[in-house]
Amino acid sequence: MTRLVVPRAKTALNPIIAVDLASRGERKLRTRAHLMEGALELMGQGRGFSSLSLREVTRAAGVVPASFYRHFRDLDELGLALVEESGATLRRLLRDVRRDGIPLTDMLRKSVQIYKHHVEAHRLHFLFIAGERGGGAPVIRKAIRTEESHFASEMAQDMRALGLLPGLSSETLRMLCGLVVTTMINAATEILDLPRQQPRLEKELVDNFVRQLRLVFLGASAWRDR
Amino acid sequence: MTRLVVPRAKTALNPIIAVDLASRGERKLRTRAHLMEGALELMGQGRGFSSLSLREVTRAAGVVPASFYRHFRDLDELGLALVEESGATLRRLLRDVRRDGIPLTDMLRKSVQIYKHHVEAHRLHFLFIAGERGGGAPVIRKAIRTEESHFASEMAQDMRALGLLPGLSSETLRMLCGLVVTTMINAATEILDLPRQQPRLEKELVDNFVRQLRLVFLGASAWRDR
């Protein structure tokens, strides 16, 4: 049987070539992942998720438009999958910090450094979160808010476990972490917008971020529940 | 996907009927305003600006697609006009607060109340700002960041003039206001997402917002520049 179609550029995932690389289920998961990556890549070029078309996404993923429906009902469903994936990335930040432990000296600055690296290492996930948390489809926005909320709660729990700010009630601790998360995500947008190779701007941004957090924690340590 | 869009009532601005209502220049400005309002209204239905089509916007404004080009080169240019308009709305908040004066007792809570009313009274502008500051076209995002920055600087200036937190350096005051603005805009999204007629949720949100600001200002009053 002759093939009239020029082979697709993305040979790595062409089933005709990659036939023996994986089981059927694994290949399906891989295509699904390619669809999600394709959407993220398009967003990485300065596009909002809600401006993407289904055909664009399938094109970026190297499949035909109709294939999309084998994996998602529509773009919103893909968006929700991206929320979940990005939420996992967010959580991994806490897990890494927890595992490494944080020295009490210069703790804030160190945490900000870790965070900055994490954001840069998972650029597209943070771009997605920061971009869709405000605008975009309500269903996606709400899912992101839920992820954020869980993240803040987990952070509060960690602080409790570490014995930080023992004077604060759980409610206040949670409020504090909500504020910290907002500040973090705002900083993520700024980190991602940084022009490359501008150490001056970079230092300024990090310094400002550190100071904001220092201010917040200074307030927290002076806080008295009544 | 089919979308049912209710066409704007043409009669109010139909030149054939409204012929005597204004000069040519005034009517041009009115159409321009209708285009901007049309875009905002569509966003008010849960759409991101970058997902709007030129034809949709003209439909909502009650003009033919080709008319669009008499006012804007493309949708980005309309977006930048919306940034400017929304920035003016943002500034008006400061002006109003300045004019009314703020009582020193329960100042934070009062300010939050004023802010909440302002956000609700200019729902679409805040929706636009909060929605496009993170995602969307880079050119628009940057313009919003610039507006925010000016707003924060103006706020710092006002605080200086009022003699609040006299111990802080200008730089620190500016950093503080940046943090406050971030927190405000985040709260705007939450205010706008509130389900109607839910006083319980509303109080919770306002309380949380007030506490976050209180924490921040508590930190500011304990801050020592070195």
Add this chain to the structure above:
DNA sequence: GCCTTGAGTAAACGAACGTTCACTGAAAGC
């Protein structure tokens, strides 16, 4: 080994899109 399953394909559809063009006709300029 045959049969079923289902991920991915190719083609087609009507709808919506951005943009252009020549036009109309009231307002503004003279």
Add this chain to the structure above:
DNA sequence: GCTTTCAGTGAACGTTCGTTTACTCAAGGC
């Protein structure tokens, strides 16, 4: 009053869109 200007029109164009359809053909079940 005659002429010029220009905001808005209506039609047309080539694209791209989302979705459906019948299909192919390995993988996996029996």
